[in-house]
Amino acid sequence: MKCRVPFVNYPEHYCRIWDEVMKVIKEALSKGDLMLRHQLREFEENTASFVGVKYGIGVNSGTDALFLSLKASGIGHGDEVLTVAHTFVATISTVVHCGAKPILVDVGEDMNMDVGQAEQAITPQTRAIIPVHLNGRICDMGHLMAIADKYNLIVIEDAAQALGASFNGKWAGSFGLSGCFSFYPAKMLGGAGDGGIVVTDDREVAEKIRLLRDHGQQRETGEFLCHGFNSRLDNLQAAILDIKLKYLPEWINRRQEIADLYHQGLSSLPELKLPPQSDEFFFDVYQNYVVRSKDRDRLVAHLRDSGIEILVSWPKPLHHHKALGGLSQFHLPMTEKVSDEVLSLPIYPELSDEEIMLVVKTIHKFYEQ
Numbered sequence: 001m002k003c004r005v006p007f008v009n010y011p012e013h014y015c016r017i018w019d020e021v022m023k024v025i026k027e028a029l030s031k032g033d034l035m036l037r038h039q040l041r042e043f044e045e046n047t048a049s050f051v052g053v054k055y056g057i058g059v060n061s062g063t064d065a066l067f068l069s070l071k072a073s074g075i076g077h078g079d080e081v082l083t084v085a086h087t088f089v090a091t092i093s094t095v096v097h098c099g100a101k102p103i104l105v106d107v108g109e110d111m112n113m114d115v116g117q118a119e120q121a122i123t124p125q126t127r128a129i130i131p132v133h134l135n136g137r138i139c140d141m142g143h144l145m146a147i148a149d150k151y152n153l154i155v156i157e158d159a160a161q162a163l164g165a166s167f168n169g170k171w172a173g174s175f176g177l178s179g180c181f182s183f184y185p186a187k188m189l190g191g192a193g194d195g196g197i198v199v200t201d202d203r204e205v206a207e208k209i210r211l212l213r214d215h216g217q218q219r220e221t222g223e224f225l226c227h228g229f230n231s232r233l234d235n236l237q238a239a240i241l242d243i244k245l246k247y248l249p250e251w252i253n254r255r256q257e258i259a260d261l262y263h264q265g266l267s268s269l270p271e272l273k274l275p276p277q278s279d280e281f282f283f284d285v286y287q288n289y290v291v292r293s294k295d296r297d298r299l300v301a302h303l304r305d306s307g308i309e310i311l312v313s314w315p316k317p318l319h320h321h322k323a324l325g326g327l328s329q330f331h332l333p334m335t336e337k338v339s340d341e342v343l344s345l346p347i348y349p350e351l352s353d354e355e356i357m358l359v360v361k362t363i364h365k366f367y368e369q
């Protein structure tokens with residue numbers, strides 16, 4: 001069956017900003033602005049101020065934003081890092097790549113870290129916590145920062161899905177020592193390829209990450225100050241992203257509108273668990289609209305058969321992947337439960353009201369059968 005509601009729609013997305021994007025690409029190419037130029041610096045400054053922090057350092061992915069944040073914080077062998085299993089694999093892989101040990105904590109009903117359980121998992125080896133703000137909703141950062149202060153732990157936020165979200169008036173990425181964002185095309189702010197950024201208020205961390213992303217070299221003197229990596233954000237991507245950043249508040253608005261329409265259309269179905277809604281504390285940006293159903297696999301098949309693209313993130317919990325090694329000892333009942341129940345409905349600014357209604361109607365039809 002022909003796809004009637006795609007999960008992402010990049011052609012339509014770029015269609016709407018075509019001239020502006022082409023203009024900055026032409027400008028950059030005609031001047032040879034390809035590496036570490038003003039477009040990158042401007043985008044880094046604009047993103048940092050969007051999040052409400054001092055520094056932004058563009059890197060080549062959200063994964064490297066996490067990895068370089070861990071490195072710059074001095075985390076390595078012998079250290080334990082608390083995070084969740086209900087996340088994209090990179091959150092955990094970057095901890096392993098640093099030589100540290102990931103300690104997996106279960107999630108709560110909001111699918112973010114259960115902070116109470118995190119406190120129980122703290123040992124003398126614990127050095128850091130990586131909360132993940134999944135689906136565009138911030139983890140309970142009030143409680144988490146209090147625990148981090150009490151035990152003197154470094155907080156690195158995996159905010160890859162939450163650019164523009166806030167909790168108690170404070171933006172995702174501005175709570176911890178550093179905040180990590182991804183510009184993977186399908187993210188809140190997506191590049192025309194891979195990209196990421198670290199934001200921080202800490203000058204030393206900012207300088208260290210600037211070195212690490214560029215082979216450890218101090219460009220002005222040619223001196224290598226450490227062994228680094230090649231993880232620069234492409235100047236061309238930065239130029240495109242800077243155009244798109246201006247539209248982000250508008251796009252967040254539309255995502256919230258879509259979430260409201262889904263909520264209105266689906267809240268009468270007792271078989272379906274809907275995501276939490278924004279309130280006076282949480283400003284959610286709906287990177288994903290994730291619902292839960294006990295009959296998930298059949299519902300997903302029904303939607304797909306009706307031409308609606310659905311994503312399941314993630315059907316098999318990360319601690320059950322044997323090849324990832326050393327994770328199977330964690331007992332995470334809620335993570336396992338949500339892995340069996342979650343499905344993501346299409347949500348992006350270009351989605352039309354008609355498409356949303358078609359998704360709602362198709363779900364109702366499933367439960368009426």
Ligand SMILES: *Cc1c(COP(=O)(O)O)cnc(C)c1O
Pocket residue numbers: 061062063064087088090091132158160161181182183184194195196
């Ligand atoms: C996308 C994502 C990442 C990784 O970002 P990339 O840019 O794809 O490397 C990390 N964590 C979470 C929660 C993500 O959604």
